[in-house]
Amino acid sequence: MSTRLSRGGRLLNRDRQIGFTFNGKHLHGVEGDTLASALLANDQMMIGRSFKYHRPRGVVASGAEEPNALFNMGKGARFEPNQRATTTELFDGLEAESQNHWPSLEFDIGAVNNKLARFLPAGFYYKTFISPRPFWKHIYEPFIRQSAGLGRAPKDRDQDRYEHFYAFFDVVVIGGGIAGLTAARAAGEAGARVLVMEQTPHWGGRAPVDGGDVGGEPVDKFVDDSLSALAAMENVTLRNRLMGVGVYDHGYVLGYEQVRDHTPGVPGPRHRLWRIRAGQIVTATGAIERPLSFAGNDVPGVMLASAVRDYAVNFGVSLGDRTVVVTNNDDAYRTAITLKNLGLEVPAILDARALGGGALADEARALGIRVETGKGVAKVKGGRRVEAVCVCSQAGEGAVLEEIKCDAVAMSGGWSPVVHLWSHCGGKLVWDEALAHFRPDVDKSPTGADGKPFVIAAGAANGALNLASGLADAHAAGQAAAAATGHKPKARSAAPKAASADEAPIAAVWLMPQGAKVQLRMKSWLDFQNDVKVSDIQLAAREGYASVEHAKRYTTLGMATDQGKLSNINGLAILSDALGQPIPQTGTTTFRPPYTPISMASIAGQARGPLFQPVRKTPMHAWHEANDADFEPVGQWRRPYTYRRGQESREEAVNREIRQVRDSVGLLDASTLGKIIVKGPDAGRFLDMLYTNMMSTLKPGRCRYGLMCNENGFLMDDGVVVRLDEDTFLCHTTTGGAENIHGHMEEWLQTEWWDWKVYVANVTEQFAQVAVAGPNARKVLEKLTDDDISADGLSFMGCKDITVAGIRARAYRISFTGELSFELAVPAGQGRALWDALLEAGSDFGVMLYGTEAMHVMRAEKGFIMIGDETDGTVIPQDLGLDWAISKKKEDYIGKRAQQRSHMTDPNRWKLVGLETLDGGVLPDGAYATAEGVNANGQRNVQGRVTSTYHSPTLGRGIAMGLVLNGPGRMGEVLEFAHVDGTVMQARIVDPVFYDKDGEKQNV
């Protein structure tokens, strides 16, 4: 059983107990524990069940590579699934629940899958749940989803804060082990601005556990010295709990800082996503130990040898009283030696190598540990915890030579450099035959904006596994990174010197024993998280999945939250063997960010709640809010759709607003309309190119409605252009078009006609604009101004500077409603004052506000088009009967050439007409007019569609506009429009102007 030792635990503060719960059970750990170490200290060997077979599982590792120990953590607004116990710092009140079981961890119904494992091989679901087809949606998928593993999705809104941080450094060192610290020191001494990122709360990485001497001192001392030297450098920033998530183009690095995970409740952001630009990146990310593939290697109590050592040294936790060590390399001997020195039993070291180990093996033997060479584990006995191992010859097929009673197994299959961050942005790998791992190919580094390499791997991450070579490599990496960012490394600076024990070479062992029979291979796990066994990969190979990427997806090897940190190399070695090809030829799957999963909230950062996206507000917005405006989004603006009163429905409110404008007067907040000043000697010429109309002939003080097309000929925006003086125009755009049209103008001025003398300025936000519309509009305004705004003083389509309620305003006689209408533009800061003055002045006339919907209905009654309703990016002005707004005199305008193309001049284009329903009802928006016959897909042919459709309170019936094949030539014809439910509505083709065709109401 696993337990807390009476001594040891270099990371612990045993004086401070910490209470937490696991599956509702109250347990205790101490300060410095991870959740995993605390669970093990409480003999919680079994911590979950596996994804597919629901087999009991225990902690396998001690770091980010852990595949099994995933928990639902927290409650309610702090609930989060799939949290790794090995990287979760213990805090008071932590609540963890195991996953993948029902009804409980101990009694799990899904465990029946384990008994059926023979019938659930790789690809089982793909093969089984294919037919009959309807079963997938209604039976198979719901069943699979319910039994699928891993954590639950959170239900409550996250209550914590998250943020981003942009940082810039010459050199970013990822990893705070001895290699990272050494590289940082070399770069820092050369004067580079350095950031060192360490994912754990501790510095020094594995070295203090593994031991050794640097410069004649214990490695712990070296770590402390390095830290104080770095802390003293102003140009170096040390940051722990900050993980390197990914390396991207041009030196972009994402860092995931867990600011408050270990101290929930303390004010501050929970996570901070660092968005870093680095001149050079040093990946000092260390190496990860590989499991060995033997039967029962997933039984709780079987653990990576290095992790067994970590728990003992760092946390004072022993996995068992009797630990059998099984290995193919020398490093695992350190575990045996450590355990023995702590007074624990190591019944045997099973070394798969026929020749055994080097100096460490001698040391183990000297301690009285039995060392068996050429031996391996045939299988592990035990279900919920290890009971014994059956010893066999590695060279054989698994005949049991001996059974050794034990309660823990420490396994080591060798070490794989953590090459993820090196690989994210295109760094290539090379297979190192001697060390049996992939390591960075230093000649094929990712390259940056200047075409030069920007990532340097250092230390164990570069395949320099032992202390001496790792430090030398890291020192060189730091110096190289500094030099590449324009700093001069200190000539006399030398790498720290370390002594490393002579180690015997590793022997590649991908299956134990090498001739294991299928019964053993079916229990030899490669991927613990996804329940992939040696036999699954072999089956995939037999079924033709020769590519490692295909085999991965077929078997799920290396997928899910750990992305195969433990399983990848073993899996592709088995695949290579099955395919009879060398490992480099098989290659690895692609390493993609993030290195380990990061919270969605950290990616969102501040963009949540009210800051989710910018909401643009007009100067009158507060008034609208206070007066119950029913808002609709228009671009990023919020505009009042209508203002409901009491129990009114939206529709009733809209109808009331329309009647008021038609009968008396109404006010509209039109501030969102785009307003762009165009000035210069060539301004008229420029606008002639931009609009389809002739704008250069416009007289100062006059307004003209204009159409703007793109170079494809399609209508993109419309609005009223005002000539303010000889040199200056003011162009109104649609609400959503202001920024686009301003950009469009700048684009043509900067990239095509850069010799034209024109300046433009977007003054949209400088002005508040109010439309005063209705037969009484002039009377309202006359109460507030002494200026002449009579039909003569300010005629239709005229513009004039006037003073309204003491505010300087520019008044335009333009109308989108068809009524007598003034639009008043005042500086935005005075918009609210103008609004209030107009409301008061209009009270005698029952002035009301009207919203965008009333405006839309009124414009439709007038047959005015709306960009985005009548247009959809494929409509040209000619389609909309707007030929009158297209100058015939101009040689050129943007879109003119395109409008001469054969498709654009086709007489059979759909063109704008009005539509009047026979029964007075309202046509469905977007409905198609059906035609005879069917098309090649068997769908009804169509001959037109509805573009705008409303109930017109003015006319007391439904009105619509639509684009219809040869529409204008078919006046009076009745078309049939299909509802979604298949019913049909009839409508007659009529003139699109339903109201005041001669414009007698607006031109008064």
Next chain:
Amino acid sequence: MSEAQSALPVTVREAGPCGMITLRGDLGAPALAKAVKAAAGVAMPGRREVAHADGSSVAWMSPDELLVMTDPGNVDAALAAIDAALKGAHYLAVDVSDARAVFDVTGQPGAVREVIAKLCPVDMTPDAFAPGQIRRTRMGQVAAAFWMVDEGTVRVVCFRSVAEYVHGLLQDAGLPGGEVGIFG
């Protein structure tokens, strides 16, 4: 290691009304420099710089655009001075005093730099950005410009319609507990 502990929270407040004029023209022309001097009493700023004098400022916005900032009561006179100085030249001067919102973020030097670095993809280390410079960039999801009035004050300018959004961003970025602590 930079040990400077920035003392958030910072204060975010809307600066008072500010007269603003967008001036576009040939920034290399002596007449334009004269116009700027006449309008605001400020010398021509260099590329990506902001120049100040007697409560007025002039910011370099692009190779052919300046933002002239002066007392709101002085805008008409400033525009008249520009028109007089540039008579006959090709230029554009327009009052945009109401188009923008202006915020002052004040606090410990490291803290105000951090607030900006949480929102903008800009290197805020003192070597890279200092008083006298202006930066137009993206703040969260909107366009913004900022400069440092002094080491403890950053002035942020954005469009009026997104003032609440920007105010919210700045306040959130300056909340207690959010200290990053990397600027000296």
Next chain:
Amino acid sequence: MLILECPYCGVKGEETEFAPGGEAHLKRFGPGSSEDDFNAYLFRKENPKGVHFERWRHAHGCGKWFHAARCTMTLEVFGTYPAQTTEPPQDIRDRITAKRPGWSWRELS
């Protein structure tokens, strides 16, 4: 995520400050042009694997359009230059030649 240097304001900004604008150095064809020329102008754009010339706008900065010479495969940026030109400047072409001997792009090489 790319870093580009705006040749107007000198800012070395990240991609989110900029807006892409498609192929650079297009020659506009207007009324009177042949169907072929106009079609090519509108639709036949280069999409090379390797050296490319693109338009970018410093949208969240000084607002200026500029051109970038870039390798679409390695993302190396050979240089940026103002948009008021009909062809890339010689120094940028030389730089590309030094790094990608034998390159070609439309009629340039």
